[in-house]
Amino acid sequence: MIPSLVKNARNVMVLGGGTMGAGIAQVAAAAGHRVSLVDKSTDILARSQGGIDKSLLRIASKKIEDPSEAAKWKTDVLGRITFTDNLTKACSDTDLVIEAIIEDIDIKQAVWKDIDSKSPKNAVFASNTSSLSIKKMADVTGRPDQFGGLHFFSPVPMMKLVEVVSTAETSAETRETLTTFTTEIGKKPIQCKDTKGFVVNRLLVPLLMEAIRMVERGDASIEDIDTAMKLGAGHPMGPLELSDAIGNDVTNLIIHGWHKECPEDPLFNPSPLLSQMIAEGKLGNKAGKGFYDKSQK
Secondary structure (H helix, E strand, C coil): CCCCCCCCCCEEEEECCCHHHHHHHHHHHHCCCEEEEECCCHHHHHHHHHHHHHHHHHHHHHHCCCHHHHHHHHHHHHHCEEEECCHHHHHHCCCEEEECCCCCHHHHHHHHHHHHHHCCCCCEEEECCCCCCHHHHHCCCCCHHHEEEEEECCCCCCCCEEEEEECCCCCHHHHHHHHHHHHHCCCEEEEEECCCCCCHHHHHHHHHHHHHHHHHHCCCCHHHHHHHHHHHCCCCCCHHHHHHHHCHHHHHHHHHHHHHHCCCCHHHCCCHHHHHHHHCCCCEHHHCECCCECCCC
């Protein structure tokens, strides 16, 4: 469904021109918001623009019968997105900042401190992190009450869920702003506390890791584990297929981060097999090989 245009469009700044950032920028612009997609790499921005163009074309061809109206809709949406490497300018009039960069808390904190100094005092901040502490990011800004999480899922234009994450200091007004924005862009918000993995990843990552440990122990084959969960539990995709789709490096990064904070919890123990796969470049679908080899397909 193409969301209807919002009555009061916001200036939304999305930091990070990768897959997630581009998807967030696309759905926000499609809903009528003015968007600045910011990345320090102009090459990444060029790829983002091309990817958004193709995505909008696919959506328009399915949702809008008249070709001229479909083309106009795509042009209008792209026209609401500014692709820029100028962070200072993008921050200057933003109402909402959504950060979607690398899952590294030190890098995120440095970036948020910079954004805080450049943005209007009433701007609301949100991180798209899937596993890191929202509070640790909010604490480096001067507005922890205006800081929350908006965790989207990939691919953003297709996945309906958004986890709206609040810390103990997130104000009710900020939570309402983030929830309203989520609804405006055609997504389904759920409310989460700032805990490890929020809701989805707190349940999902331990499942993926236990499947990996089963392979490690030789309990069952990769194919049989995935078949078991698809036919026995009704999952659309097996856990090892899913780790390949997410990125085995992402799964590994999350579990190592949780283990560092809670080394006594066996649920968060890293996997030697997974670490070895990362070293061998078996990152999953994006590398053509992971638990499954798709390089020849």
